[in-house]
Amino acid sequence: MSNQQKLTGLRPFYVMEITGHAAQIEASGRTVMHMESGEPGAPPAPRVREAVAAALDQPQKYTHSAGQIELRRALVDYYKAQHGVAVDPGSLMVTMGSSSGFILAFLAAFGRGAKIAVTRPGYPAYLNTLDGLGMEAVEIPVSAEAGWRLTASDIEAAYAREKFDGLLFASPANPTGAAVTREGLKEIVEVCARLGVRFISDEIYHGLDYRGPSVSALEFTRDAIVINSFSKYYCMTGWRIGWMVLPEDIFQRAYMLQQNLFIAAPTLSQIAGRVALGERDYSEEQKAQYAVNRHALAEGLAQFGLATASEGDGAFYAYVDFSRYTNDSLGFCLNMLDEVGVAATPGIDFDRLNGNRFVRFSYAGTRATIDEGLNRIESFLKRR
Structure with a gap:
């Protein structure tokens, strides 16, 4: 089988399968240390929950398909405060999480059969969504030696090998x-413009940069499609609420697709999102805990001889080379879950070619989960 055959086609979302298997184990009475999903361990801010509770007595009708104007105006304020850019509320669209944002972006900006570049390793839903929409992913490999960071020269080299219509890129990245850096993102934006490649900036981990303020593509261009979400920084994964900033030339098409595919984002979640934007102090408290977990996890894994377990620049993941223990990351993760009750995500979710050597751990949970998880991982590895 060729590498290209290995990389194409709809595949399971393995992290969800691990989570499902973990639920079965928990139903049997055993405990599981959940380090597989990018799920913050804390609930949304107290004022968010209070606002939603107060709204429950009111009819929850559909909102405007682009989202409540109050939320869109709050997002305008967000971009002014966080990025120093003026965004027209008429360019904003509230979505059912970033997931529907990807679907709307692909369908609005590209035709069937379009080629969209993504990094490898990368978020598996990119590949599966593109496959489901009849589009093709062109993977650009990034390496541990380069800090897993994409560069403008990587893009140029990939484009020379195989032309593509768009680039979907996340910074911070999953997994x-x-x-x-700011300069690195500027160069990526510029090379895409020079090549005539539509740039889609996945900014759902914004706020979770540990080196400094997050940088938006909107600081360099208004031609990019920007996708963001309340899921990660605002601790609202299950609320399924996100947003997009769209260039003028595709907004109307995206809006019509939204009307017909999703109607509108959930009303209660829009109310929650509007309040969450004003509760950044609470989100920063959670981020401080992730920073503690980040160091503890990297330090603990290094004691097992996993020197490649770097702390990363942002988000809340460690992508770790386990090749000294396994060449089958899925089997390894399933065995670790069954034997010691630690749930982690196999690298094949993120890299269908080389992910068999890697495991991703999330440190978005509590410190107690990290500490107990490390104890159990040590016990599991000693058996190897």
Whole structure:
């Protein structure tokens, strides 16, 4: 089988399968240390929950398909405060999480059969969504030696090998936590413009940079499609609420698709999101805990001889080379879950070619989960 055959086609979302298997184990009475999903361990801020509770007595009708104007205006304020850019509320669209944002972006900006470049390793839903929409992913490999960071020269080299219509890029990234510098992002935006490649900036881990403020593509261009979400920084994964900033030339098409595919994002979640934008102090408290977990996890894994377990630049993941223990990351993760009750994500979710050697751990949970998880991982590895 060729490498290209290995990389194409719809595949399971393995992290969800691990989570499902963990639920079965917990139903039997055993405990599981959940280090597989990018799920913050804390609930949304107290004021968010209070606002939603107060709204429960009111009819929850559909909102405007682009989202409540109050939320969109709050997002305008967000971009002014966080990025120093003026965004027209008419360019904003509230979505059912970033997932529907990807679907709308692909369908609005590209035709069937379009080629969209993504990094490898990368978020598995990129590949599966593109496959489901009849589009093709062109993977650009990034390496541990380069800090898993994409560069403008990587893009140029990939484009020379195989032309593509768009580039979807996340900084900070899942699964590696890699984030490019401000200058690096500017160069990526510029090379895409020079090549005539539509740039889609996945900014859902913004706020979770540990080196400094997150940088938005909107600081360099208004031609990019920007996708963001309340899931990670605002601790609202299950609320399924996100947003997009769209260039003028595709907004109307995206809006019509939203009307017909999703109607509108959930009303209660829009109320929650509007309040969450004003509760950044609470989110920063959670981020401080992730920073503690980040160091503890990297330090603990290094004691097992996993020197490649770097702390990463952002998000809340460690992408770790386990090749000294396994060449089958899925089997390894399933055995670790069954034997010691630690749930982690196999690298094949993120890299269908070389992910068999890697495991991703999330440190978005509590410190107690990290500490107990490390104890159990040590016990598991000693048996190897």
